[in-house]
Amino acid sequence: MQTTAKLYKIMNKQGVRVQSSQVDQEMRVWTERYTDWLAEKPARSPRIVYQRDRARVIHSASFRRLQAKTQIFGLNESDFYRTRLTHSMEVAQIGSGLVEQLVTVALEKETQGPTPPWLDWLPSFYLIEAICLAHDLGHPPYGHGGETALNYMMRQYGGFEGNAQTLRILAKLGEYTAKNGIDLSRRATLGVLKYPAIYDDVIHTWPDYLSRCDEPEVSDFRTLSMRQWHPPKSLYRDEAHVFEWVLAPFSDTDRQAFTRLTPVKDGFDRTGHTGLDTTIMELADDIAYGIHDLEDAVAMGMVPKELWCDEVIHSEVFQAHPLWDDTMTERLFSPRSKDRKHAISHMVGIMIESIRIDEHPDFEHPLLRYQARLGEGEMAVLELLKRFVYRYVITLPEVKGMEYKGQLIVLELFKSLRANPQALLPRNTFAKYERAGSERAQQRVICDYIAGMTNTYASRLYNKFFSATQGSIFDRL
Template identity: 30%
Template sequence: MTRAPYAADPEAHGGREFGSTGAGERRGPRSAFQRDRDRIIHSMSFRRLKSKTQVFIAPEGDHYRTRLTHSLEVAQIGRVIARALGLDEDLTEALCLAHDLGHPPFGHAGEAALGDALARHGGFCHNAQTLRTVMRIECPYPDHDGLDLTWDVLEGLAKHNGPVRAPGWALAELDAAFPLQLDAWPSLEAQVAAVADDIAYDNHDIDDGLRAGFLALDELLTLDFLADAWRAVEKRFPRAPRERLLRELVRDQIGMMVNDVIAHTAAMVRGLGSVAEVRAAGRQLAGFSPAMAAQERRLKAFMYERLYYHPEQIAAAERARDVVARLYAAYAQDARLMPEAWQARLPAQNPERARVIADFIAGMSDRFAIEAVARIYGKRPEGLINV
């Protein structure tokens, strides 16, 4: 598809913090955004997503989603939308793949525990931690910290949820070092990555919730738009097993949302002639139509009530939160429990010391955190796995 005039241009990107232009910039016929994507995929932080919570904590079943599979699904949806709109697919994919790199073990339960631990030291935010991860913690290169991604990728990650009017300490520090225009809307590619995230977890979490028995079809069908979609699926495949019909329902929902985003965004950007005009619009341009947005809000509310806040989920999350809190307490009391490489980089004073301890914990997988607390306290935590 022809590149749209409002698409990000890899030949005119916003630069790199450390301006790397050596042999690494000439390895193969890749654009700047393709190199960014590859740096993310080859990072240790990306690999660890395979063992980080998406919905269910440390699931034993092979078929439940993790942060890694979720990120891959977001990238697939994001590329489809970007291609249809004539946007840069590689920038969109890089943003989709990296958007959850800052999540600590056990998802939002782990984030809450680190937020409590750092309450006197500026707090903790997984989105800001994503930037901290790719700009300061991942250090595979000999001459600079971080992955040295383009400004366009860093800006899109910082504004995953839109402009940031009051950045916390982590984002403020990084913005001071490499300004990201935090108070402005990002590129269309970044906006597409954000809505692709919503589409992926709205629908794939239904699939996992049904598989685990935390959701029931009858409950889902109390939402009229899902009931209509279900009747349409049954009519098309009257003899198919229910399990296959459920997966068809999820596919239909994803397709409907994707098509809605493409149509609505195309109408919103009609007449725009540059990336600068996208930013000058001062509002979100890529997203759901008002009607679909209302349906999506209803679906989210349903999922929070029936799945994310399910009593078993809450109980497991509390136990997971305790694991992270105990890990932080142990490392804060005796840094010798940390690997030597992390001990060497540990500042002497707070708040910097507390923040680096949080960096170490945030990078852990669920499995590593469970093993670490068992090693330190002599007992493996129980009741974390609920599927």
């Protein structure tokens, strides 16, 4: 373990994770790609594989399209505000910072005793960045509004869910391989599995939802209550074979515990566990959501200083865990952007420096047993910030109104493409539609087409179809 610690010091200088030969051999099953597994090809070194995982995500069309997909505010609000692309980049940066902090903690503990056993199982910088950059690939146009709209249109055909669509892109739709998508390594794929359950299984845990699915489609989408159509957190049945491949190295006991659903009253049952890498990615995502997205709201003037003080600084949670002083608030609401950026950076740093590794006693494998956590106070304040952003930013009528408009665009596009696939689908997409072996598969082709659209593309296509003064045969979308 002394050798491992020294190698980590080298990693910190060079940005490369180097592992002991014994652990490297144990890791080879996790560096395997699905395409190579089918061809019975040997797995390669973690350093090479995870670097290429990150490269495959960055160079994918799905990743580039995130630049024109909504984070919170509309794309035409300003060039300053975050998109799904900039959000994903910030999550990757925070994820690397969390891993680096864990390495630092482990090396400090080495001076006091044995090196923590979880050190060898930490993801490399390449790996955690690949997972973080990929985590939002499946989000459709117009964010969660578009997600809900697609789920309604697919309610009888396997549903739609953003995280499930991410796995579909990685396993099938991505352009890197002919049949197996972007084809990331087994461990990188495990890292993006936030909800290890199949959609078809989860929906049967809520009878009320199933009964609504059997109701006829509404004639006017403006009368549809979209709150009833939020999808369950899950994966598609179409990618079940890749899901099983990812979980194959775990014992039967671990697999059963990992995929077990927890009952929920008046809702879908939910999964309760994620892997080590996923816990790091989710913490990075939460920090970016609760703090970086807060910056956009403050800069836009949507969150006044008085509201911040009343709801956050003077709250019972923050009074119990005062992570920063009044100077931080003054900087956050300063008219100078540099002061605001300094405050945001300091808040992020406080969260990162509190990370630790806990052990979950119900699991045997290190990738499931070890779980990343923030300190108690930091986690409580982060949850407070997330609730604040949700209540005073996400659910504002101005924001929800744009989400509602996006939902209607997605619903109308799907309805028209479903009724006239031969006339309206692009030729290559219609070719996939014709090759589909069932109605369910055909509807999935249409769904994939719309889910892959940017906000801009969906808006232009809607105007081309439905506006008398817009559109031309020479308008190449």
